[in-house]
Amino acid sequence: MRVLAFLDGTLADPDKAHIRIDDLGIVRGDGVFETILISNGRPRELGPHLDRLARSARLLDLPEPDRPAWERVVRTVIDNWQGSDEFALKLVMTRGIEGDPEGKPTTFAVGMEVDEKAKRARVEGIAAITLDRGIDCDLVDRAPWLLLGAKTLSYALNMAAVREAARRGASDVIFTANDGSVLEGPTSNVIIARGRTLYTPPPTIGILKGTTQGDVFRAAERAGWTTKVEPLRADELASADGLFLASSVRKVTRVHTLDGIVLPDATEIHTELARIYESQYE
């Protein structure tokens, strides 16, 4: 089951071709995207996702996304969805056709089933590896043209990192900076638990502001946890009481093995966080 709608609300067949070969989304990976979890007809964290889409667009000098139109198209996809109760909704905005004098972006939203691997990861946890991202934490300010902190369609390196994880018997990655700071996953944010406190690194070091991570933090605070957004060192990951990757589709996924080392059992913490997070949507 998939539902494809363009930003003007037109529905289209996702199995047919709709993109030209000279769309800058394909020839240059030049565009931005968001992936939103829809559960029981309700988008999770739609506001933060649209905020981030707008921020990414701004960093790429793309036109400001038409927020009411995106809100409407999200609703259109949801209204036409007839698959599982929970599904992933991807919003895509490319720079449009190369050389188009009007510079009209290509814009669409597509609803897709959550893949089985992601569902299994939510329950069973995953093995992850740390990988050098080769950057300094101040690079985002020093060199904004590198688009750190923008969620662009240029994800080839993120995908290559995940393949490197697979080669090493793992399924996900935590990127680290030159100074040993924890950055983010290729498609997730990092959260650690220490006692009754949750930690995540700050977006100011050149990573995406986490939508699911933010949602988990707010829910945890309401449930009596303390939350801190502050730099983390890679060598703190293995010694934490719990290590998690947060993303819209995988929710809070427990990392049970890091760089081949089995981590202390964080099943209980994960169960609690997953319950706290989920209870907001019941």
Next chain:
Amino acid sequence: MRVLAFLDGTLADPDKAHIRIDDLGIVRGDGVFETILISNGRPRELGPHLDRLARSARLLDLPEPDRPAWERVVRTVIDNWQGSDEFALKLVMTRGIEGDPEGKPTTFAVGMEVDEKAKRARVEGIAAITLDRGIDCDLVDRAPWLLLGAKTLSYALNMAAVREAARRGASDVIFTANDGSVLEGPTSNVIIARGRTLYTPPPTIGILKGTTQGDVFRAAERAGWTTKVEPLRADELASADGLFLASSVRKVTRVHTLDGIVLPDATEIHTELARIYESQYE
């Protein structure tokens, strides 16, 4: 005038949609490409371009490109071209449709007119700026998952760098590494002339091996120049006798202004190099 052909030799209308919204080329910038200059029905440096396509594919764990098929499709586009004597031919290979169990790449070749801006740049030269690429020169070996040295479809940052140049009144960029080494342009290689010697930085520092640069160097050697592939420092650029950006479409383009400073007049050197380069194809 444009000619589009898929790798199987089928011709198609480039103004129609041929790509699905779930092609990994668009949703992840996950694929590789080459741009080849065709002049008078003859592709320039086809062998090195196909070598580099294969190398990029290998770095991305894509299937080995079918070289005879690519050679045939290049010929198909050339045979169907009815535009200017000189045109740009882009080869694109994406990872194909997301979740496709066969993992069949999307592959096409498209011939396009060389844009007027590039033609003007060949004659008039350009202003460029140096921009921090935020990486170390040994990163390519240390972190192959970053895909440095692969020509991928994930070019959003390269395009952002060119927009930054425009904001600073220039039209192109020379990326520099953390140690002040000269890397490459977003879509070109850097060449400097000092006396009768041409210099370009080595691919081992994490940049693309230049096809046009290689061609220019071979032609220059035959004409009595010495050529050296060795690290260059950014502070050497302005003091060289000539600074050039080499790319298939723009050929050898003279940089007349760097970071706002007008460089010594290298018109004569440029004229000589352009003549040497071009004379191979006469």
